[in-house]
Amino acid sequence: MLDSLFKPKSVAVIGASVKELSIGNRIIRNLLDFGYKGFIYPINPQAPEIQGIRAYKSILDVPGEIDLAHIIIPSKFVPQTVEECGKKRVKSIIINSAGFKETGPEGEEIENDFLSRAKKYGIRVFGPNCQGIINTDPDVRAYCNFAFTRPEAGYISIVAQSGGVGELIHHGFFEMGIGTRLYASNGNACDISISEIVKYFGDDSETRVVVLYIESISDPETFIKTAREATAKKPLLAMKAGRTGEGARAVSSHIGGLSEKEITTDIIFEKAGILVFENEGDLCRAASAFALQPVPKSNRVGIITNTGGPAIISTDVLISSGLDIPMLSEKAKELLKARLYPEACVNNPVDVLATGKGEHFRAAIEIMMNEDQIDSIFINFVTPFFVDTISIAKEIANAGKWKKKPIICNLMTDKSCWAETIGILKDGGIPCYSFPSDAAKALVALVRRKVE
Amino acid sequence: MLDSLFKPKSVAVIGASVKELSIGNRIIRNLLDFGYKGFIYPINPQAPEIQGIRAYKSILDVPGEIDLAHIIIPSKFVPQTVEECGKKRVKSIIINSAGFKETGPEGEEIENDFLSRAKKYGIRVFGPNCQGIINTDPDVRAYCNFAFTRPEAGYISIVAQSGGVGELIHHGFFEMGIGTRLYASNGNACDISISEIVKYFGDDSETRVVVLYIESISDPETFIKTAREATAKKPLLAMKAGRTGEGARAVSSHIGGLSEKEITTDIIFEKAGILVFENEGDLCRAASAFALQPVPKSNRVGIITNTGGPAIISTDVLISSGLDIPMLSEKAKELLKARLYPEACVNNPVDVLATGKGEHFRAAIEIMMNEDQIDSIFINFVTPFFVDTISIAKEIANAGKWKKKPIICNLMTDKSCWAETIGILKDGGIPCYSFPSDAAKALVALVRRKVE
Numbered sequence: 001m002l003d004s005l006f007k008p009k010s011v012a013v014i015g016a017s018v019k020e021l022s023i024g025n026r027i028i029r030n031l032l033d034f035g036y037k038g039f040i041y042p043i044n045p046q047a048p049e050i051q052g053i054r055a056y057k058s059i060l061d062v063p064g065e066i067d068l069a070h071i072i073i074p075s076k077f078v079p080q081t082v083e084e085c086g087k088k089r090v091k092s093i094i095i096n097s098a099g100f101k102e103t104g105p106e107g108e109e110i111e112n113d114f115l116s117r118a119k120k121y122g123i124r125v126f127g128p129n130c131q132g133i134i135n136t137d138p139d140v141r142a143y144c145n146f147a148f149t150r151p152e153a154g155y156i157s158i159v160a161q162s163g164g165v166g167e168l169i170h171h172g173f174f175e176m177g178i179g180t181r182l183y184a185s186n187g188n189a190c191d192i193s194i195s196e197i198v199k200y201f202g203d204d205s206e207t208r209v210v211v212l213y214i215e216s217i218s219d220p221e222t223f224i225k226t227a228r229e230a231t232a233k234k235p236l237l238a239m240k241a242g243r244t245g246e247g248a249r250a251v252s253s254h255i256g257g258l259s260e261k262e263i264t265t266d267i268i269f270e271k272a273g274i275l276v277f278e279n280e281g282d283l284c285r286a287a288s289a290f291a292l293q294p295v296p297k298s299n300r301v302g303i304i305t306n307t308g309g310p311a312i313i314s315t316d317v318l319i320s321s322g323l324d325i326p327m328l329s330e331k332a333k334e335l336l337k338a339r340l341y342p343e344a345c346v347n348n349p350v351d352v353l354a355t356g357k358g359e360h361f362r363a364a365i366e367i368m369m370n371e372d373q374i375d376s377i378f379i380n381f382v383t384p385f386f387v388d389t390i391s392i393a394k395e396i397a398n399a400g401k402w403k404k405k406p407i408i409c410n411l412m413t414d415k416s417c418w419a420e421t422i423g424i425l426k427d428g429g430i431p432c433y434s435f436p437s438d439a440a441k442a443l444v445a446l447v448r449r450k451v452e
Numbered sequence: 453m454l455d456s457l458f459k460p461k462s463v464a465v466i467g468a469s470v471k472e473l474s475i476g477n478r479i480i481r482n483l484l485d486f487g488y489k490g491f492i493y494p495i496n497p498q499a500p501e502i503q504g505i506r507a508y509k510s511i512l513d514v515p516g517e518i519d520l521a522h523i524i525i526p527s528k529f530v531p532q533t534v535e536e537c538g539k540k541r542v543k544s545i546i547i548n549s550a551g552f553k554e555t556g557p558e559g560e561e562i563e564n565d566f567l568s569r570a571k572k573y574g575i576r577v578f579g580p581n582c583q584g585i586i587n588t589d590p591d592v593r594a595y596c597n598f599a600f601t602r603p604e605a606g607y608i609s610i611v612a613q614s615g616g617v618g619e620l621i622h623h624g625f626f627e628m629g630i631g632t633r634l635y636a637s638n639g640n641a642c643d644i645s646i647s648e649i650v651k652y653f654g655d656d657s658e659t660r661v662v663v664l665y666i667e668s669i670s671d672p673e674t675f676i677k678t679a680r681e682a683t684a685k686k687p688l689l690a691m692k693a694g695r696t697g698e699g700a701r702a703v704s705s706h707i708g709g710l711s712e713k714e715i716t717t718d719i720i721f722e723k724a725g726i727l728v729f730e731n732e733g734d735l736c737r738a739a740s741a742f743a744l745q746p747v748p749k750s751n752r753v754g755i756i757t758n759t760g761g762p763a764i765i766s767t768d769v770l771i772s773s774g775l776d777i778p779m780l781s782e783k784a785k786e787l788l789k790a791r792l793y794p795e796a797c798v799n800n801p802v803d804v805l806a807t808g809k810g811e812h813f814r815a816a817i818e819i820m821m822n823e824d825q826i827d828s829i830f831i832n833f834v835t836p837f838f839v840d841t842i843s844i845a846k847e848i849a850n851a852g853k854w855k856k857k858p859i860i861c862n863l864m865t866d867k868s869c870w871a872e873t874i875g876i877l878k879d880g881g882i883p884c885y886s887f888p889s890d891a892a893k894a895l896v897a898l899v900r901r902k903v904e
Contacts, residue, residue: 162761247768309614316699
């Protein structure tokens with residue numbers, strides 16, 4: 001349906017430019033740098049080539065078929081260009097340019113003009129006044145966007161009205177070392193809607209979790225229906241924008257007017273079964289947990305730690321968020337006593353001690369995995385210099401492969417000195433966080449998916 | 453008072469070891485790696501040298517004076533060793549070893565024994581069962597600790613009962629690129645108390661903010677008195693531990709029993725005028741703001757942004773935390789209209805647009821600085837590839853030097869591509885954060901210091 005947008009076999013850039021600091025140059029560079037697998041056709045009336053790629057005077061001169069065309073030219077020229085795209089049988093267009101409905105009646109007229117021409121030819125329009133899309137699929141590698149984040153391939157897909165917040169969230173994953181799958185920031189959204197994108201992401205088999213940033217919803221009924229269908233398949237996480245009156249007014253001036261109905265996104269999110277976050281860091285960390293771990297059966301957490309204080313902090317967050325840290329069975333305690341150091345604490349939290357080795361972590365994880373009254377495992381792992389942290393990481397990563405109960409890890413370490421240890425956990429798909437509160441909140445989000 | 457502990461001219465390590473994965477080896481390595489400015493005397497009955505430094509069989513064999521001695525030997529040998537330290541006129545000792553009061557009556561007896569000997573000779577004792585201290589002062593560079601964080605010199609001093617949480621917070625600053633000044637984690641605290649350390653940090657002219665992690669307070673009256681004196685000079689920020697019943701029980705099992713009185717740290721913190729945080733990331737980000745910026749006169753914030761969505765998110769956080777984003781005066785709006793792009797938004801938030809240049813940021817900052825109804829400036833700065841972000845950073849850094857009103861910056865960028873821009877802001881002492889909510893919360897903390 002939106003394959004020509006998200007999986008284009010060829011991309012034309014109308015308004016391609018030789019000027020390095022222009023969007024028409026940057027998009028071609030981004031496609032090249034990201035290793036785009038399809039054909040790139042720069043369109044420019046003068047330049048014979050751009051970024052080393054042969055340019056064409058008109059889209060009609062391009063020899064091959066065109067799935068997707070960027071349009072980066074002044075708004076008044078857009079309708080005629082869309083007409084030409086129609087003649088060339090372009091399937092989708094991304095209009096990066098601004099100067100349409102958001103600027104007043106004159107712009108609205110231009111928008112209606114290009115839209116009717118697009119409809120006539122069956123062209124789908126993404127934007128205008130937007131950033132674009134990214135697809136990290138190794139077979140596609142489409143960076144149809146002028147942003148700067150260079151994601152690894154992953155399981156999280158992002159849809160954001162605001163390019164600024166989209167990039168913010170996307171870069172948040174990048175900084176956390178978490179890959180992403182599909183990205184879409186569709187600005188004014190005159191044709192392809194957030195709802196359609198949500199449906200597409202919901203149907204994408206490689207997308208395990210969808211992250212949304214929505215400032216206003218133009219068709220709440222369709223959105224709720226689509227989002228509910230998607231949430232039945234995978235979790236949808238949203239950032240709430242404009243939750244205060246001042247914030248809502250700022251949204252309004254930013255996107256050019258909001259009706260009373262539109263700002264009640266929280267009710268819409270609730271009806272759609274979307275998990276809402278008030279903090280973008282919490283949202284990113286929760287998404288990374290959903291991308292890598294199963295959802296727990298219920299709210300009962302087993303904590304394993306090799307340091308006291310951080311276990312207290314995580315306990316506080318888990319309990320105050322309504323999770324339970326139950327006592328272990330007598331059988332489990334006996335088993336732990338037999339396999340841990342004599343001074344270790346065999347309650348929940350289980351403290352394997354700072355000198356605890358890989359075999360102690362393995363014992364604690366195995367026993368927690370087999371405890372009926374434990375639904376998820378929270379590991380507090382500080383890397384003391386005097387233990388073999390690599391073997392501990394291997395045990396945790398190995399247990400993660402069972403996918404029996406979710407494992408979340410608060411990893412307190414120095415990135416340069418313990419790079420190998422960190423790499424083992426990352427390759428093993430264990431979500432790791434640098435603060436106990438942050439890690440605990442990510443687990444709380446997994447439980448919310450189950451309970452809500 | 454505690455100068456021999458925090459500014460030792462010489463450090464002996466009793467229990468120095470040739471084994472790389474031992475604390476007695478690690479501390480010497482840490483002192484060397486950190487560029488300690490004083491003399492190091494390894495004490496070991498067999499080894500002639502450790503880490504290339506001449507070792508002595510007994511502390512009594514050391515030719516020079518000893519300010520500070522680490523003791524890393526089994527607990528039963530500690531009293532006799534303290535006796536020898538007394539004869540050598542050692543001024544302070546850090547007992548890293550465990551096996552004292554926390555283990556029962558026998559350990560308590562040993563603790564009382566070494567304590568009475570220390571008192572006889574006027575030796576101050578730090579610990580036992582502790583990590584140690586760090587002083588980043590370029591004239592001292594004392595890393596009397598077996599931890600792994602390698603801080604830059606800064607203005608934040610940390611005192612933590614739990615070495616695990618102390619290291620967590622310390623490493624949090626390191627990851628944020630924020631320097632620290634003094635660090636102390638005193639474990640069982642048989643002699644030198646948290647209160648004494650707070651007083652010392654309060655009196656230290658280079659310390660601008662003190663961060664505390666306290667699980668229990670043994671002498672609340674003294675602590676409140678000392679902390680109040682310190683908070684009159686500089687802000688004290690604390691992480692609340694054990695705020696849920698389960699968390700409190702975890703504290704209790706971790707540190708070996710708590711009285712009902714001791715767990716009410718929140719009341720104690722309030723009486724002492726300490727700013728309390730429930731999230732360690734928020735605590736670290738607030739401390740970095742206090743380290744670099746003045747406290748605002750009141751709660752009225754001026755927002756300058758070059759991107760819409762993130763300004764909405766920060767507005768939400770500021771407003772829901774009780775801060776005000778007032779309208780600007782007509783005069784200010786006129787000035788902004790004259791100096792910004794025609795399409796720029798001259799309300800508060802002021803949107804200089806994504807294409808906004810250094811001169812536009814300067815205009816907006818200058819006008820905000822001169823507005824009577826604005827007490828602090830919050831900047832949302834995304835780094836588009838098509839503008840000269842270096843000149844924008846220079847304008848922000850330059851305005852920061854006036855120290856007239858605090859500036860907080862939400863900097864949305866890629867660390868590798870915009871390293872120079874980031875460096876200018878960092879060198880200019882502008883606290884920068886990667887998420888708008890995080891940046892807004894840091895500003896909220898500055899305002900709390902004023903209001904509470």
